[in-house]
Amino acid sequence: MNWDTKTVVITGGATGIGYATAQLAIERGARVVILGRTEETLRTAQKNLGDSASYRVLDVTDAQAVRQVFAEIGPFDHLFAFAAITEGGRFTDISEERMRTFVESKFWGQYHAVKAALPLLPPDGSITLMSGYLYRKPTAGYTPYAVANGAVEALTKALALEIAPVRINALSPGWIDTRADRTPPAEHDQYLKFAAGAAPVGRAGTARETAEAALFLAENPFMSGAVVDIDGGLS
Numbered sequence: 001m002n003w004d005t006k007t008v009v010i011t012g013g014a015t016g017i018g019y020a021t022a023q024l025a026i027e028r029g030a031r032v033v034i035l036g037r038t039e040e041t042l043r044t045a046q047k048n049l050g051d052s053a054s055y056r057v058l059d060v061t062d063a064q065a066v067r068q069v070f071a072e073i074g075p076f077d078h079l080f081a082f083a084a085i086t087e088g089g090r091f092t093d094i095s096e097e098r099m100r101t102f103v104e105s106k107f108w109g110q111y112h113a114v115k116a117a118l119p120l121l122p123p124d125g126s127i128t129l130m131s132g133y134l135y136r137k138p139t140a141g142y143t144p145y146a147v148a149n150g151a152v153e154a155l156t157k158a159l160a161l162e163i164a165p166v167r168i169n170a171l172s173p174g175w176i177d178t179r180a181d182r183t184p185p186a187e188h189d190q191y192l193k194f195a196a197g198a199a200p201v202g203r204a205g206t207a208r209e210t211a212e213a214a215l216f217l218a219e220n221p222f223m224s225g226a227v228v229d230i231d232g233g234l235s
Ligand SMILES: NC(=O)c1ccc[n+]([C@@H]2O[C@H](COP(=O)([O-])OP(=O)(O)OC[C@H]3O[C@@H](n4cnc5c(N)ncnc54)[C@H](OP(=O)(O)O)[C@@H]3O)[C@@H](O)[C@H]2O)c1
Pocket: 011, 012, 013, 014, 015, 016, 017, 018, 035, 036, 037, 038, 041, 058, 059, 060, 061, 082, 083, 084, 085, 105, 109, 130, 131, 132, 133, 172, 173, 174, 175, 176, 177, 178, 179, 180, 181
């Protein structure tokens, strides 16, 4: 695929996996629009990404705002719906309100983005959603992810049948070193040690490695309805 002629929209594109995906898409020649809630973070990211990037402030949980911003962006080629807040907790500890807030972000945010993107994508366009290993490979204490990721994967499989020839896939990363937890460095080091012990490859993944898998899903015309694990061999 020739990325030179492509425009890519990335929710959550100012940081972590979304930012690495923006960087890689630009390196391959694409134009990129990054979306997120925090203007300062977006502005810094855009500056670092350069002239091939632009940004829009958007909260993906606001369906009306998502429709409006996507309509203003206009036709584009590939959507990466990666935005989500971070949450954890055992079922018995986490409140219904926190659970709803998380699912609103992680599942409904992707739902709104897909709805708004579909009328704007060409027949050879694609959508890449963001799941995570905690659905099919759960860990106690992460019930919210298990629930939301299950819904994301179900949506991916079902929509692949309904929206073809537009393609839709999902990524399911394991422990990736992105600082999404926003914890102090010492705590983050603990996270990395845990990840190194948990993953058979002996370390956490990088945002760049995850971005490479994301671009593969967008550019391979025979990939649709797939959920791709990128987790260093977690079981
Ligand atoms: N890192 C991992 O180990 C891992 C593993 C499996 C799956 N994932 C998934 O990968 C995705 C990216 O995570 P990451 O690790 O790269 O974390 P991250 O750096 O925190 O990225 C999340 C991005 O989403 C944006 N965001 C959050 N809520 C939003 C909203 N309502 N509307 C618009 N933007 C919003 C954030 O920016 P603002 O706060 O400025 O809006 C941020 O840029 C997430 O869906 C996460 O669940 C990550």
